[in-house]
Amino acid sequence: MLKLKGVHSYYGSSHVLHGINLEVQKGNVVTLLGRNGMGKTTTIHSIIGFIKKKQGEILFEGENIIQLESHQIARKGIGIVPQGRRIFGNLTVKENLTVFANHKNGEWNLERIFELFPRLKERERSYAGNLSGGEQSMLSIGRALMRNPKILLFDEPTEGLSPLMVGEVMEILLKLKASGMSMLLVEQNISTALSIADDVYILSKGKVVYHNRPDELKKNMDIAYHHLALSS
Numbered sequence: 207m208l209k210l211k212g213v214h215s216y217y218g219s220s221h222v223l224h225g226i227n228l229e230v231q232k233g234n235v236v237t238l239l240g241r242n243g244m245g246k247t248t249t250i251h252s253i254i255g256f257i258k259k260k261q262g263e264i265l266f267e268g269e270n271i272i273q274l275e276s277h278q279i280a281r282k283g284i285g286i287v288p289q290g291r292r293i294f295g296n297l298t299v300k301e302n303l304t305v306f307a308n309h310k311n312g313e314w315n316l317e318r319i320f321e322l323f324p325r326l327k328e329r330e331r332s333y334a335g336n337l338s339g340g341e342q343s344m345l346s347i348g349r350a351l352m353r354n355p356k357i358l359l360f361d362e363p364t365e366g367l368s369p370l371m372v373g374e375v376m377e378i379l380l381k382l383k384a385s386g387m388s389m390l391l392v393e394q395n396i397s398t399a400l401s402i403a404d405d406v407y408i409l410s411k412g413k414v415v416y417h418n419r420p421d422e423l424k425k426n427m428d429i430a431y432h433h434l435a436l437s438s
């Protein structure tokens with residue numbers, strides 16, 4: 207469904223991604239792991255067109271979208287749950303969900319979002335800026351779903367959340383996976399990532415240094431300890 211072939215990305219003269227190859231098949235969850243500054247966000251931003259200076263191919267449903275503008279890429283059905291949530295604090299929960307909604311090509315609507323996130327229904331009229339971190343994370347996911355994407359890219363959706371809230375957000379992601387949603391998930395937390403992934407990639411210095419199924423990585427955790435600088 208989504209395939210990166212030899213993608214190079216640059217911030218001005220700074221060469222950050224060095225030939226990324228990565229694939230998300232329809233209905234699969236692919237996680238992207240790596241220490242800070244290794245290029246995970248840059249990979250996501252390259253896919254959604256935030257980064258302009260790029261080479262290689264980014265194929266979405268067979269079409270090379272590497273030169274398209276962000277709004278064109280969004281319209282093709284690639285959704286984003288950005289790092290830091292980026293909800294609109296001075297709009298209500300309901301307004302955040304409806305402001306960019308697109309019901310043309312899918313079944314996500316307010317009713318279904320509130321079924322998935324009963325907590326958001328309870329806080330429908332609250333200003334989003336007054337929500338807890340976990341609720342803001344749910345709102346950010348709900349807002350992306352309201353655009354009815356074919357694939358969702360998540361940039362550290364559990365960052366800064368309490369373990370309890372991490373568990374709740376992960377349950378939501380598992381439900382989305384069960385519903386057949388294709389997802390590319392950037393995560394710092396390896397156990398969270400491995401609990402949901404069909405496929406794992408590790409990035410280091412803008413390159414894919416490891417790619418396998420999570421059960422294979424679990425058999426050889428030294429690789430993760432090495433690349434993610436975890437202690438065993």
Ligand SMILES: Nc1ncnc2c1ncn2[C@@H]1O[C@H](COP(=O)(O)OP(=O)(O)OP(=O)(O)O)[C@@H](O)[C@H]1O
Pocket residue numbers: 217220222240241242243244245246247248249
């Ligand atoms: N706007 C920018 N201008 C120049 N360099 C940047 C910019 N954003 C990121 N970089 C650099 O690009 C490299 C990759 O950063 P990126 O944000 O993709 O890493 P990351 O793996 O997502 O890390 P993190 O978990 O900290 O978000 C880093 O060396 C970073 O300093």
